[in-house]
């Protein structure tokens with residue numbers, strides 16, 4: 592779908608590393624060049640036409656994000672530099688102020704480092720207890736296991752909507768319902784879901800949601816922190832400087848602005864945020880239902896074809912996302928990735944920043960093929976041909 596929008600695909604590259612970051616359509620470069628060439632100026636800081644235009648376009652993106660995830664208000668959206676930044680701001684700006692010694696934080700073993708390390712740090716500081724929701728035999732999260740892990744000390748569940756290794760789609764609506772009935776807040780890491788599915792924060796009743804623009808055709812260095820208004824009213828900034836303060840004096844008295852400015856200290860990534868606005872419109876025009884349906888069709892095809900190769904182990908064949916994690920007998924995953932690169936096929940080898948998952952699945956590294964809407968069956972066929980190459984072992988050595 593829409594392959595002509597991506598100049599880079601003309602080089603013949605087969606890009607299967609969309610879980611790490613996606614390709615960018617030419618309209619992103621055009622929108623960003625337009626800003627730099629025609630109205631380059633700071634946002635929220637000038638009273639002249641250029642700056643007013645930059646500020647308007649920046650704020651337009653904020654409201655486009657609101658539409659994208661069906662938030663109630665534009666001010667429930669703060670721009671950050673990415674999911675990692677957003678999670679840190681929520682953990683240290685909100686939870687650091689409401690959690691107490693002995694409180695329990697529920698995570699899973701398949702979370703990305705960005706959704707583990709901030710919690711480990713906070714746990715050390717406040718003496719919190721980190722607990723893990725048990726994964727089932729397919730390494731997936733079942734609601735009943737969430738329920739089993741909850742105790743009267745559980746105060747927060749922090750969980751990816753879609754795991755970046757296993758690709759399972761977690762039952763977020765049900766998890767939220769269960770958690771809210773017990774007064775527990777839920778942070779949803781949407782890095783791997785917002786780019787691929789229609790997300791409605793009101794329908795799913797999400798407290799906090801985080802995601803990155805670069806994983807959905809947008810620029811690097813732009814992320815989103817969504818929170819329900821009543822929660823964001825209590826979030827404290829963890830970065831201080833210009834743009835986020837209303838006033839201060841030499842005695843150190845200070846007044847900080849309200850949301851979202853309070854969380855956007857310093858000059859933001861104006862070009863990136865404006866470019867992201869164009870990307871949101873682009874993706875909404877394609878339609879998230881179409882993107883998701885098409886990706887699942889491609890994924891099924893990929894799994895079916897991979898099954899033709901007896902040396903290939905598929906770890907997550909039935910998950911409902913475009914992430915497929917494999918190994919090839921006798922080949923170290925990184926060597927496999929380097930081999931595929933010789934044929935212009937980009938995949939990701941390693942532990943995918945989910946380092947503790949290996950304790951759960953007893954496999955240290957894998958090779959990940961992650962799809963997006965511009966991939967097609969011909970690319971999958973090429974991958975299969977290359978994996979079926981009778982000389983694969985010789986070429987790797």
Ligand SMILES: Cc1ncc(COP(=O)(O)O)c(C=O)c1O
Nearest residue numbers: 673674675703705751755782803
């Ligand atoms: C599930 C998940 N969470 C968080 C992140 C971190 O995103 P970023 O590097 O854009 O901050 C990633 C990136 O791969 C991810 O897959």
